Amino acid sequence: MDLPRIAPMLATPGRLPPAPVDERWAYEVKYDGQRAVVCLPGDGTVRLRSRSGADISAAYPDLAPLGAALGNTAAVLDGEIVAFDDSGRSDFERLQSRMGLAGTPAKAARMARTVPAHLVLFDVLFLGADPLMPLPYTERRAALESLGLTGTHWSTPAFIAGHGERALEATRAAGLEGLIAKRLDSGYEPGVRSRAWIKIRHVRTADVVVGGWLPGHGRLSDLPGALLLGERQDGELRHIGNVGTGWSDRERHALAGLLHAAASADCPFTPPPAVPGARWVLPRLVGEVAYATRTRAGLLRQPSWHRLRPDLTPDDLG
Template structure:
């Protein structure tokens, strides 16, 4: 049995699509909302999954254990991939995955959840194969080696990468409701643990014009200034809480928001249901801001929100 190297996953840098003239130099993969995993296959039928931090998460996903026996002729390998939980339409749903991710200390409970909430492993790179490091090989050759393993099964697959046609790839992910794309240079080597410009991630950003119904004070040097804004959306004549945002503004914008919140302060909560937020302060729901976010949870809360700008041109009734 071959001793496998411990390899940290290579990371992508946020950015934009490569220039059209360089499109042919890149491959495009769908970006999925899941848990990054490095998969170690020692060649004896065993499997070990590590999280991005290096923690052993094998017991969390027992349905992936048969992958060890499925590897081509028992070849020792270290693979890169993403663990996802799929919704009814076959799209990654991070909310579903969250109920699985925290079960590292409860393998019995993890096993019980397999039938009702299974995961799927999406493989997209190979860093070590048959006793040989592939780290210095270009991406195109590593992808060919990965696809040659034929790893497609009930709970794992090797999604195709598109060579060129980046704009079409990004548009297709947006149309399908996927998170975005990762652009990878065909000649890029694998750099463990490094956030590289050879891999560029692009998210399909959604926006909402949200109504500010409250805020939470910052701490330390931000005392007296907003640490987060509590957001809402008008539905059936009521203000429904949709989450809070604490990033996206600079010091000048934070100071302006603090003054506007002070003027609009009220004692009563304006939301139809009081948000479960400690130390909340309430304001008249008349400030509107444009907020960017990745997706919404089933409860209607914004995931990964970021403040973009105030919308003084919009009245609360126009927000949504």
């Protein structure tokens, strides 16, 4: 049957719901992967669409057998495509080797053998000819779980109702990214970033040495658009990424004064990073950044400037 194209509902970044209403919320593990709306027409095929609506089915041939999992029952599902590391955690860096291969099916097939994809399912939007989006979360989840979609390359992880603090602590202890809180009575809002879904990430912080900067654009050309960050490793300053968000205009101007005063003709990083247009500084400024995770190469993912640390020197960081 013909199935509608549906934009996924999006979560709003935030904090755990207050304790008095905790029991009105469901909590799911937050996975770090590629969002996918899954169309199963009931003819044995499967079509995967990204958040933008692009057809990414050919990039994931290992998920093609899902098309026959429901027989001739048509469905539209919502989920996240992930690649697991050796500890069973979703690893976005591993998944990146699978993304963007929809136009090269031969390469996608080769990569599927070395980096298998897994589809985490967490909602059902259509089942047969019936739209389920107006139904509350609890009824949609019951319908999803009744499908029994568990296999080598896909699963329907459990959720818990209430106990948000305990769930958040459990994901922190397990080294997971965080939680998605979903209001039990909420309908599915296609394409909407809704307060009925809240994503709560565990925030990691690091003390870093500033080794350079990139100018901003236009009227900000004399101010930092991004800082080049480093950590001391084996007596050398290693580049661990760049940060370009998190500061106020006042902080940006204060940082500009410090950077100009510390200007240097020499790159302080070993090895020098390939960052065209970088301006180097003496590695004497220490700051604190928040970030989501690190890549296997040690680079910070999604860093955000938190504050300058005038109480620390690079020698304090080892």
